[in-house]
Amino acid sequence: MSDPQVTSRTAGTLGGRKQIALLVLCAQLFLDSMDVSLMGVALPELKDDLGLSAEELQWIISGYAVAYGGFLLLGGRAADLFGRRRMFFWGTAVFAVASLAGGFVSDGTLLIVSRVIKGVAAAFIAPAALSIIMTTFKEGPERNRAVGIFSLTGASGYAAGLVLSGVLTELNWRLTFFVPFVIAALVLAAVRYAVSPDPVRDGERPGFDAFGAVTATGGVLLLVFALTRAPEVGWGSAATVLSLVASVALLVAFVIIQNRRAEPLVQLSIFRSRTLSTANVVGLTWACATIGWQFVALLYLQQVLDYSALGAGAAIVPMAAAILVTVNVTPRVINRFGLRVPAVAGLLLQGLGILLFLRADESSEYVTVLLPALILHGIGNGLSFPSFNVAGVSGVADEQQGLATSLIQSALQLGGGLGVAVAAAVLATGGEGGLASYHRAFLAVGLFSLAGALAAALGLGPARTPEPDGAADAPDAADAADGPKGAPGATDARKGTTDGSDPAVLEREGA
Secondary structure: OOOOOHHHHHOOHHHHHHHHHHHHHHHHHHHHHHHHHHOOOOOOHHHHHOOOOOOHHHHHHHHHHHHHHHHHHHHHHHHHHHHHHHHHHHHHHHHHHHHHHHHHHHHHHHHHHHHHHHHHHHHHHHHHHHHHHHHOOOHHHHHHHHHHHHHHHHHHHHHHHHHHHHOOOOOOOOHHHHHHHHHHHHHHHHHHHOOOOOOOOOOOOOOOOOHHHHHHHHHHHHHHHHHHHHHHOOOOOOOHHHHHHHHHHHHHHHHHHHHOOOOOOOOOHHHHHHHHHHHHHHHHHHHHHHHHHHHHHHHHHHHHHHOEEEEEEHHHHHHHHHHHHHHHHHHHHHHHOHHHHHHHHHHHHHHHHHHHHHHHOOOOOHHHHHHHHHHHHHHHHHHHHHHHHHHOOOOHHHHHHHHHHHHHHHHHHHHHHHHHHHHHHHHOOOOOOOEEOOOOOHHHHHHHHHHHHHHHHHOOOOOOOOOOOHHHHHHHHHHHHHOOOOHHHHHHOOHHHHHHEEEHHHHHHHH
């Protein structure tokens, strides 16, 4: 006999198929993460084969990021309103078709269009996937483990992209489009079996807030566009200044619209949660440091140390391995110490790993100079990434999980764009890209990690809230349950015990 409350909280999977659903959702995240790193090594081959300009090569990479970051809020709200499985399914279908089309075209503009379409599709897939996980696995150790596996998959996908990109490009660069198509097609075939249909809505469907969608999407798109283009055209150029001014105007209009709408795209009251708001700030700084560092480090390895593209990717693999090992342990750390400890410790270790690259020179030994920095960076990533992801959705009502996850994803995309922009601007101050400019760039992105650690220390709540009735001593018993027992309010009363949030804050949010 099933518990109706358990059924309600696990909407999104077919009862005992939780693990299969998680596998399918993680497969798509693996694909999204792999696609980010898969194109980097293929760019020189694309340039030679299709005669692409430097600007076209840039937009093959940045077009995906701009579309992804710009449409995430819209994607998260669409998942809440129109169904998470529905958005995940159709987003994956569009992603697959765009991948297949990109593999056949031989025109730079069409190639960029295919990448932009994939970015838009990913913006609808990501919040739907994570919100399905958040509404399927109960808050606490079970959810922390699921998010940890989800994070592990992302790290695996990125590492796989770094390695596979060289292998696939060596065979034919078109395989970097065809392989993602095959994976997306397999995910598409499994979705309807693994993930249950979206619950039937009773009553009238909430409004969509078209004006809010237009202003938010336009504002974020222009902001990411400006951050991406500024290093190339200049921060004082008309294109950069006009894009930033228009972005600010649209985002201000968005806030005004949200305050006046009865059914807004983003309920601004969600930011009253100190934990959620801090998580987004930490996610932004984490991405500034991580993506900014990757940009500088891969250039350093190839242009200063003369690594091949495949060699540079392989050099990063120990860092990816450290992430994978640490992400497996982090859920247990969160359960024991709350969110603050792993988030702060992780960001400090990440920052230390980045700053150790200040020791690098024109002939740095990999084992003695680079490897320790890479491993520390990886451990820091693995500790911090799951922590702020859990914090960003803790205490949020099921119907707002899509919004909460899209906010975190937006922070990551914007942070990545900002980190690369800052790193590129600092590198440009060195003229010919001398070693001193690389050191300044490593210092700049490393400071983002330290800023994130400070934000986490101040805003992620107490290090640990004592669990009532000895619950802390028997986490496995809670995990064995198929779902939360008793009234939802009873479960919510314990939320502060596992995620480090302030229970009073959660109560004010109506969680």
